[in-house]
Amino acid sequence: MNLNLLKEFFAGFLLSRRVARHFRRLALLDTLAQTGISREVPPTLAQTLVAAARSDADALFNMLDTHADGLSESQAEAIRERVGLNEVEHEKPLPWWMHLWYCYKNPFNLLLTLLAVVSYVTEDMKATTVISTMVVLSTLLRFWQETKSNKAADALKAMVSNTATVMRRHVSKDAAEDAQKYFDVVLHPKPAQRVEVPLKLLVPGDVIVLSAGDMIPADCRLLTAKDLFVAQAAMTGESMPVEKFAELRDSKAISPLELDNILFMGTNVVSGAAMAVIIATGNQTYFGALATRVTATDRAPTAFQSGVNKVSWLLIRFMFVMAPLVLFINGFTKGDWMEALLFALSVAVGLTPEMLPMIVTSTLAKGAVILSRKKVIVKRLDAIQNFGAMDVLCTDKTGTLTQDKIFLSRHTDVWGQESDDVLEMAYLNSYYQTGLKNLLDVAVLEHVDVHKELNPASNYRKVDEIPFDFTRRRMSVVVSEREDHHELICKGAVEEVLSVCTQVRHGEAVEPLTPELLARIRAVTADLNEEGLRVVAVAAKELPPRKDVYGLTDERELTLIGYVAFLDPPKESTAPALLALAEHGVSVKVLTGDNELVTAKICREVGLEQQGILLGNDIERMSDTELAKVVETHNVFARLTPAHKERIVRMLKNNGHVVGFMGDGINDAPALRAADIGISVDTAVDIAKEAADIILLEKSLMVLEEGVLEGRRTFANMLKYIKMTASSNFGNVFSVLVASAFIPFLPMLPLQLLTQNLLYDISQIAIPFDNVDEELLKKPQRWQPSDVGRFMVFFGPISSIFDISTFVLMWFVFGANTVAKQTLFQSGWFVVGLLTQTLIVHMIRTPKIPFIQSRAATPLMVMTGIIMAIGIFLPMGPLAHYFKLQALPPLYFVFLPMILLAYMGLTQAMKDFYIRRYGWQ
Known part of the structure; x- marks a missing residue:
């Protein structure tokens, strides 16, 4: 490893x-x-x-x-x-003793502790030792691993602080x-x-x-x-x-x-x-x-957490039904109620997936580490599963589809002719505004030649400003030149600026803004938009120098001066990233506050086929029922407010999708929190980073696609363990019930059953490192706890068939059919039981033929190989007496490969049948 x-x-x-x-x-x-x-x-x-x-x-x-x-x-x-x-x-690190308690405190450890106490009271010290070892190892391993990660976690946290x-x-x-x-x-x-x-x-x-x-x-x-x-x-x-x-x-x-x-x-x-x-x-x-x-400050359980809880309680309920059955059957048939109680307790331990918390945590943590190497920082580990389950990605346009490097392409008067006056006005506005400087301001301020010519520090004095907000979608500054008048300069979205203009400057002349001129202005800006340019209108008015404080009421009766038009070219990686996401079952929807014409052109350039464009004004008029239908048929939404984005995300979630939202602005925060998985970037505003579940250190859909795949790998490995545990446990208990009813002695001693369970659990520690078939990464994966119960019923009894075959073999072929020869019987089933349980790891980890079409990762191959070797060594080696086992005859090892091969063949046949009928998640 x-x-x-x-x-x-x-x-x-x-x-x-x-x-x-x-x-x-x-x-x-x-x-x-x-x-x-x-x-x-x-x-x-x-x-x-x-x-x-x-x-x-x-x-x-x-x-x-x-x-x-x-x-x-x-x-x-x-x-x-x-x-x-x-x-x-609440944000301070936990003291070590409380951290240790949290590592210990889960339903399975508490249950095992209860079983250990009962074993101690009944003076079964070996069982007490084995159970206690399982609890201590599980708790200390988790505690040690989490403690070792303090420094790395702090470093990751600092990257997005x-x-x-x-x-x-x-x-x-x-x-x-x-x-x-x-x-x-x-x-x-x-x-x-x-x-x-x-x-x-x-x-x-x-x-x-x-x-x-x-x-x-x-x-x-x-x-x-x-x-x-x-x-x-x-x-x-x-x-x-x-x-x-x-x-x-x-x-x-x-x-x-x-x-x-x-x-x-x-x-x-x-x-x-x-x-x-x-x-x-x-x-x-x-x-x-x-x-x-407030003591409980965590968010409501996610779909992932609910799924784990459902599976856990399914197995616990199953244990509470089966363990009493084993107790009563053995008590009545064998007459030794104390021995029957200990055996029933051992069965309960075998049914308890005590490694589930550690397997889940370790798999998620490994996924987080791998994602961090791919420039994806996971703030909540549970978000990784949602990453893999995501089937709809809503994203903004700027910086995601485009390069996030905006260039000032044109500065024109109202009729589209080049105008230096417009550039100078826009420059003064960007230079003096102190609010949130966006990429448009940066692009304007890069014109150092204008700065030298205007020399704002010497020739102008800032009087006041009216900051930007997402309702007005414009901002203004008021400057004084030579102290003889004040100049209010307004810059913002075209329609919002036009709404406060009453005049238009054409050359040196100023004309009233008539409906005819308004239509002509909209035609000019539409032509610029269709070239892929983002148009920002610039307006101004002169004011007497009577006051030093200005407000929203002063943004009226302005004169439209012209436009500054920006180009934000699409990223070269966007088209292949969209194609890759589509191939992996993730549909992309663009949610932007920008103009629909600019958005449409960018979408065409990156190969995003438009299925209809919906505007914010149209959304305002729709009921939730109408919008729920429209969000399925449209994939481009323009001129949106923050409330519109949030509403679209909620409608998609209500339709049954697992929705991701990617954004970096304050206007994206409501949608980030509404989504199943909020995705932001390290350069985002504070509120966006706070609301997100995942932070990208590189604002790229290609990075996102890698994150989706890692999320699916993580989920697939967790599901492997749950399927293995559920089916194996069900089969073992079914076998125990049959053996208890017909065999005059216990089919396996409590100590042997506990040892077998401990070895089996250890074999699965390497599951987080396992490979995942490419086919399982093609589609979104989500929790379906009901499928686990069905899977358990289909695959559990297969092991029981070969367990019963082993009973027959030991009873009739090797003569282990009396109480005096029970050790031989128990040794034979111990080996078959452990080997079939370990092989199920390889059988259920893939829908393909194991070892031939799909091989497990080296760590898992090595770990399961070691456990199978130990399983054979225990009855054949010097420790056999301690575990009340005995050496098996050579003929046994002639039958053993036949049993194992037949078991693998029947399991593979059942897999093919199950996949045809129910599919394979």
């Missing part, structure tokens, strides 16, 4: 806790929203927040021992040492060390700078800068705010984003949740821009106080 792969495999185990803990804030808010948890703010925190809300800026800075320019690094470090990291209690923009004052090292704190304010030779700081390193007194898409990292008091809207539904119950202000408008408000200048950890900025000072971090925040009162 490759040692490096083993190390990486071990390193992945703690992902299920350590990485997931960092991203549970939204899950906690979901829990709060769905339960009756009290949202009352603790009194001490409430007093602090109210006092901060009512204080003026200077008093607030004094209270927090900070400055308008923020803290210096030395001050921040000193405060951090005193108050700790900005992490809520969120940061905040913080103001840091620069103070000379000597001054920071020697001067008192109040001198620190004076001795900073450089102006404050904006730096990115991990959320956990923030401290009270830090001044942070916020824009659309940012998570609120702590409880804060606003210092400045410009059209700031915050989503805090889980905190206050308000479904719509609420506007926040720098000044407290209601001085009589006493509830912190009513303070409109206070921001809470865990909420997020929908639109606008702001600066705020942190009041409280970690457990001292409102969010932290809630986290300490």
Whole structure:
């Protein structure tokens, strides 16, 4: 077995806790929203927040021992040492003893512990030893593997950790060390700078800068705010984003949740821009106080978790029925009720899939490690199964189908003629806006020649800005040139800008915007769209220099100046990736807020055959019933709002699809959370990364396709174990019932049965490393727990046929038909039982002919080979007496290959029949 792969495999185990803990804030808010948890703010925190809300800026800075320019690094470090990291209690690593308890605490270990206690009380020390060994090995192995993975999990978590923009004052090292704190304010030779700081390193007194898409990292008091809207539904119950202000408008408000200048950890900025000072971090925040009162913060069980639970309880119920039957049959037929009890307990252990938790965890962890090498970071291990089950992928257009490198292709007047004036206006808008700078702004700002000509730092002064939001789909800045007038420059989506324009500039002339001109303008922009260009309209108006604060009401009666048109070429990898996804049963649907003409052209260029385009306005008019039908027949959706995207995803899920959604913007967050599997990228806004289950380090559908295949491999290997366990256990118990009814002694002693079960379980530890047939990767795979029961009924009795054949062989051929010769009988069945159980691993791991058409991976081949060798060695070697076995006659080994070959042949024939009738998952 490759040692490096083993190390990486071990390193992945703690992902299920350590990485997931960092991203549970939204899950906690979901829990709060769905339960009756009290949202009352603790009194001490409430007093602090109210006092901060009512204080003026200077008093607030004094209270927090900070400055308008923020803290210096030395001050921040000193405060951090005193108050700790900005992490809520639930997110901290578990202490080792609690971690050990969680590794132990599962239904199977608890059941085995009960059986060990019963064995001890009945003085069956050998059975007690074997059962205890199984429990201790399972628990310690899991604990050791998860503990070993701490460092790797932290490294993966750091790759997708969120940061905040913080103001840091620069103070000379000597001054920071020697001067008192109040001198620190004076001795900073450089102006404050904006730096990115991990959320956990923030401290009270830090001044942070916020824009659309940012998570609120702590409880804060606003210092400045410009059209700031915050989503805090889980905190206050308000479904719509609420506007926040720098000044407290209601001085009589006493509830912190009513303070409109206070921001809470865990909420997020929908639109606008702001600066705020942190009041409280970690457990001292409102969010932290809630986290300490909520014990169950995990999300609702996924389809995968529900499937594992159903299979587990199916086997447990089966055990509770079969074990008493074995007890009563043996008790009445043999007369030794104590021996019958011990044997029934051993049967119960044999029916218990005690390795299921470890096999599932290890298979998922191995998948996570392999995906991390392919630039896919898994935040929740259970998401891997959904990755493999996904049959519909909804994705945005920019950066996924296209290169995510936008070029400014054209800058024209309203009639499509080149215009430098439009470029200059667009440049000023992008240069002075402080909100979320997107790729369009970056493309405009790359025109350094315009910067040199305009020299905005010297010739212009920014007066104010009206930030972007997803309802208006435009933003404006107000600048002053030579202080004789103010110029409002608006840039945004064509229709949204046209809605606030009343005039059109043509050359030096300005004309009213008539219906005829409007139709002509739309024709010009449509022609640009059909060339694959994304068109952004630019409008402006002159204003007298009478005020310094502007708002949404000022965006009216504008003059349309022209357009800037951008080209975002399709990626070369997109077409083959779409083809590969289609070949693997994943249909791709494009959900974008962009223009339908641009979207259609990109789809044509990447080979995505359009099955109809649906616009956001059409979705608004549809009922859920109508939309549920339309989402099946259309694969391109344009001009969508965030609510439209979320609604489409929900309709697809309601139709029975396993839906993945890939997005990176704040407008994608609702859909990411609604999808079965949310997929984002490491460069996404905070709220998108928080809502996603999987983070891509490379925004590519090809990477996604590799993730889908790995998800299916992971799922297939887990399903192998469950099928093997279910069918093998069923067959063994059926054989035990037959033997108990007709044989005057126990067909196998409790110690032998437990040893056989332990060896069989060990043989399956290598299943996570097994190969998966290519055919099983072609289609999405999902949990169907009912199939496991049917599979168990079809394949379990096959082993019973050969068990009974072995009974007959030992009884009539070898004369093991008396109590005096029971050891020979038990030895013969011990070997056949263990070898057939081990062979079932190879028979059921593939629908093909094992060893010929499909070979297991080397680790699994080696492990099963070793266990089969041990199974033969125990009765034939020096340990036979300890296990109450005896050496088998040479003639036995003539019959043994015949039994095994016949068993494999009949199992293969049953596989062919089963596949024709039910298929093979």
